[in-house]
Amino acid sequence: MSDKNNTIFGIYPVKEALSSNVNFDKVFIQKGIDSDKIEGLIKDLEKANVTINIVPFEKLNRLTRGNHQGIVAVTSPVGFHSLESVVEKTLESNKTPLFLILDQITDVRNFGAILRTAECTGVDAVIIQKSGGAPVSGDTVKTSAGAIFKIPICKVDHIKDAIFYLQGSGISTIAATEKTDSEVYSLDLKKPLAIVMGSEGKGVSKSVLTLVDERASLPLLGEINSLNVSVACGAFLYEVVRQRL
Template identity: 85%
Template sequence: MQDKTNTIFGIYPIKEALASNIVFDKVYIQKGAENDKIESLVKDLKKANVSINIVPFEKLNRLTRGNHQGIVALTSPIAFQSLETIVEKVLETQKTPLFLILDQITDVRNFGAILRTAECTGVDAVIIQKSGGAPVSGDTVKTSAGAIFKIPICKVEHIKDAIFYLQGSGITTIAASEKTNTEIYSLDLKKPLAIIMGSEGKGISKSVLGLVDERASLPLLGEINSLNVSVACGAFLYEVTRQRRL
């Protein structure tokens, strides 16, 4: 259920929020809406680099019971960071940086739990895609136990571009995938790393898997052949921590 405290709806309220430098997480616009005022607002939102999603009328009705006028915005409790700025800063101060890339994690509770573990394991920044992922909301703050305020979050247009950039900066990319016989425990995790976790249903997209330097799995000894993504992420991050403390 969407946290109503971070929802703004209607053309003029969203326009005023944008003018007041409110940080937006996502903006949803009704599919097929033809309105000069919405079109003008969309141009301003794009200039501000806000993620815009075209959705059915029913989606907007689920987000709010008010007169949304075909547009609903979700605000963010944090300001997002520039990937380039964060990577440059981290490389200047850390010999073995650790980044975490989330390929469209959609459940806000998983997202919050992952942020909490990431902060506890010393992740330098979390990288997410602008579209397709869970909203950064009050629910995220709650499930992350406040970790969202302590770790930089970078939003990028495409995960693939982030991977290219990190690889070009000398950072090894490792994808969590069951489609490999290489277990995470057999890899050297003491070098600069970016761990990539996929979505709850589909995992890491094929296009992303084709770009990474390594794939790694966790042993599954029971009859169930998958783990919750936040649990798997915790196992990966704590193996990095274990190796780096040896």
């Protein structure tokens, strides 16, 4: 295992980690590999609900310089929570629900900073997609100042499914986007709510924008037309706090 990037490589080390209940962020498996041992390990990983990515041989070589045998696993410092159980527990509590959905945030420092702000503003859980986002790694722990251990993180197959589930549970969804004339300060944020923050480059994806209940923007008074996503997230969350106090 490499402490630097939290990787485990090779069939037996990954198998041993799985049997020892190590938390996995994701596992990369070589495309087209023909191995009964790998096939068996894939079945065990799927039973454990571990995210599996099929990638070219070159990708594995970039992840580690060791003899990876066609498989590299990235471990996570924390376990992940079921969205359904977290939502159910939150609805049973006396507080107004507040969830945060991250649509393909890829920078680990942004991810960590967002987790820190989410914990400080009383977010009930952060929802991420299994594939495409920033890894839950040691760098995330450092940037979050330990907040990652205090706030539930839910991994879902698709962000859209999470939105449908939240809406069906009576929780409104608001996307942070510049593609609207409605500013966040004009919206009612005191109701059960989930805020969707988009990726650093593309923002909230078009398919997600079509599903949310509302869209909201932040006023930009300078010449730069966008904010860092972690900064924007902080502005949204603290407007929720302001309205609810």
